[in-house]
Amino acid sequence: MDFSVAVDELRAGEPVAFPSDANTLQFASALDAQDPINLRDQFILPTRASLKKKALNGTIPAVSNSPSSDDDTACIYFVGNSLGAQPKAIRKCLDAQLETWASIGVNGHFSDMEDSPLTSWQDMAEDCAKKSADIVGANPSEIVIMNTLTINLHLMMASFYKPEGKRNKIILEWKPYTIESQIRWHGLDPAETMVQIQPNEDYYISTEEILATIDKHADETALLLLPGIQFYSGQLFDMKRITAHAKAKGIVVGWDLAHAAGNVELYLHDWNVDFACWCTYKYINAGPGSIAGAFVHEKHGKVDFSAGTQTWQFRDRLAGWYGHDKRTRFNMDNKFQPTVGAGGYQVSNPSAIDLASLTGALSVFAQTKMKTLRSKALLLTAYAEHLLNKILVDKPGAFRIITPKNPLERGTQLSVLLKEGLLDDVSRDLEAAGVICDKRKPGVIRVAPVPLYCTFTDVWKFMDVLRNTLTN
Ligand SMILES: Cc1ncc(COP(=O)(O)O)c(C=O)c1O
Structure with a gap:
């Protein structure tokens, strides 16, 4: 054959x-x-x-x-949908990280070491974002590597789920605590605001059904948040078509790509997705509980400096010092100037050990x-x-x-x-x-x-x- x-x-x-x-x-x-x-x-x-x-x-x-x-x-390792197998490159990256830390201590934040597979700790998240671009079909500046998947879903919903008046519903397919708690946190009733799309008796959800649900609730929907691939049935959704349909009705679109990232081709930028989140321990093979990724479309990562230094305009988010522009991050002047792009959604100092694992895992994808x-x-x-x-x-x-x-x-x-x-x-x-x-x-x-x-x-x-x- x-x-x-x-x-x-x-x-x-x-x-x-x-x-x-x-x-x-x-x-x-x-x-x-x-x-x-x-x-x-x-x-x-x-x-x-x-x-x-x-x-x-x-x-x-x-x-x-x-x-x-x-x-x-x-062994026949058919469980990469749960935890990917270990790339040999990870050990090399972890060794490099440990040697750097042991040898130059705090200076590792800003010093690139020759012959290291890693950048300085300050640049590692950005480096991993660059190396993830092909995996999710995004510009590197639309990717931020941080936290873990559920935390990132919460952070993204904090910025993208903006219930206003009767436009307060979320269309979803499964019913995780994540979405339910966000709704309650806004003082709303999940029973009234969650629109759950159910699979048929064959565990299948047709695109037509999803589009019809969008049409039915369009005026009242603030967010559509679906998995790219359904974890139980393995169904891959038509993300391009669903995104376009929901966006045409003024709905914000996010995707949970836990089972899709590193598994299927994604074109998040071209599909005009607003945000997406994924873990890196399944198909990306960075190890159990490894650091996750998020996509924020470039139009949401803009920072408008035209009104002067006191009034930068940018999308609301839950912010932290690591989202502040790297060039002035350590001035600690209490004026949040976000990094342009998804990097502006970074909150904390990311773990260099986690990033070293991910760097190793992504080096395989680079081949x-x-x-x-x-x-x-x-x-x-x-x-x-x-x-x-x-x-x-x-x-x-x-x-x-x-x-x-x-x-x-x-x-x-x-x-x-x-x-x-x-x-x-x-x-x-x-x-x-x-x-x-x-x-x-x-x-x-x-x-x-x-x-x-x-x-x-x-x-x-x-x-x-x-x-x-x-x-x-
Ligand atoms: C579709 C989906 N969403 C979210 C999660 C939660 O991921 P985490 O525990 O990394 O936050 C998982 C875990 O497997 C998942 O399959």
């Missing part, structure tokens, strides 16, 4: 016709031989042996090229393009779907895939809803075979073959284990 021909079909939203030998290991290997990325070696994947570890012993899992037992082979990653993801996911459907031929009704069939309506994740009572057995067998994927009770396994470090062979092996579990 020709890799790029298949990708072109998927990009056109068409299903790929896999050949009759697609369920063989040879076929999977042949697709791996055409992998346009080849960055797997830059990650440390747990092995079956390392997964059993109960105490630290100073070793890092090493994958043997000629393993004496299955224990020395890399490829989101377009290339997405191409491989489209085919990997289609291949996983094909093999799942083959299992269903032998074992009808054992599960159903609740992620949309249309390749343009999903990222790398396929959510497999197992027949009642199967989850525990399937989980046990997957674990025993060295497969790591995410399980959601009562019966969903979320399978995410992330293109940076997963292979077609991984997909084949995963399906082999699943088939054996279900058919034996």
